[in-house]
Amino acid sequence: MTTPRLTAVEVVGHRGEVADYLDRESSTLRERAYAVARTVTDPELPMLTLGDLGVLRDVEVTDDGEVVLAITPTYSGCPAMAAMRDDLVRSLGEVGIKARVRVQLSPAWSTDWISERGRTALAEAGISPPRHGVATTRHTGPVPITLGVTRRSVTCPQCGSAATELTSEFGPTSCKALYRCTDCLEPFEHVKEI
């Protein structure tokens, strides 16, 4: 599994911090590219950066000095891949870095890759974040079919109540299920675990 390994810039996340960071002469091209790329936001979940969503998988600089970013789709049919690519290329271009984006299919994206900050940002935006550690539980043998309603302990992002019910496993984007709070009666979206 290839993941961004840039511990030097792990603390850098928000646009303001990036500007400061880029002033440091010691930063390498790869670090600078990563610092910008990870702050680009998802077209469908604009409260999340591609770094926090976990779709930005790698940043490398080729021998020719070209920056190559790797992104992975959340779902096979993710219609936002081209938008992500264009946003990345443009954002890096704005700071004078010429970049190319490649698709990385393996390993398959998991909601477990959404960072803690990403989960918080989702909740603050009224979207129930996926539970951590559920998705990657390894099955031995075939995945069983589930004919009953999926039981998740999902709390309402509006009022915090645990009295919620599933409306549909499929929502307005591939990654979300529809829920309803039976206390405050607000409908909300839950990022389902994959």
Next chain:
Amino acid sequence: MTDLHRDPESSEESARSSVGNLPKTASTDVAHQPTHPAPNPAEAHGSVYDGLLEGDAAHWAFGTDFEDPLAGVDTTIPEGVDARALAAYSLALADDALIASHRLAQWTSNAPDLEDDIALANIALDLLGQARLLLARAAAADPSLVPALPEGSPVPPEDALAFFRGDQEFRNVRLVETGNGDFAVTIVKALLFACARMAVLERLVDSRDTVLAAVAAKGVKELTYHRDYAGRWFLTLAQGTEESRRRLEAALRQVWPLYPELFDTHEAERVAAEQGVGVDPATTRDEVDAVLDQVFAVSGVERPEVGRMAAVAGRTGRDGMHTEALSHLLAEMQSVARAHPAGQW
């Protein structure tokens, strides 16, 4: 253009007053007024469309270019694997997903309720994504599969395969091409297809071809949701009303003859399995039967006792022998692309 600056209220007013008392001219014949005049780049003062595409075109769906779904992915053929066999196998898996996706997409705005409209469209989108990756994989492995298009056509290989092949060149099983029928028929088709595809993809994650293995790994996650959705609706319809049960049982009898074909070992599958890149669907039959038996048992439905749909001169969907339904589907799906083989989308 002046039309764009006209006050819509006064425009309607003049259209109404023209009826019956004025001779129809180009400006008063409202029936032949273009509703959205095309922008004229020669207009000195520009048009309302100016500026829309400046800056960040990525925010406009129509402003984004086609993305090669395998951009930068290593599509090297594994050692000892016949590229044409790998391509033929990928194409079969792609066509199953593409045609199933198109059928499900036909439910959009027609489903029993909004949630199911969205659910069926989501499942269709997942399958379309799988189809794109698999078509691109097939094209990369064997470019000779891709239909020739006019010189300079911007149509990428995956689209050439989807939109410029005739019915006999499609390799999908016949189950996916048959009509949607009522909601019960669609649910039965979705259940049988999801169960069978799930079992294949669960094994395909070990493919020696890293692209197929990656598509399968992601596909398993998606199919899990598709199969649960279809299974739950199957149970709901079976245990719902007398009418829903009657329809479900009728749907099961109608669709069942197409089930065995899902497990036929076609030449493309046999070779791909031998070379360690594909899965022989016959090896999944017992497992899929067991999953379905579980659904039937919980639903209180008997496994149908009807024979399989005959092959035609020994040929079925994987051989390009299809039902009439596929021709109608393709006519709808391909017409726009075929009318504009050099179109930029």
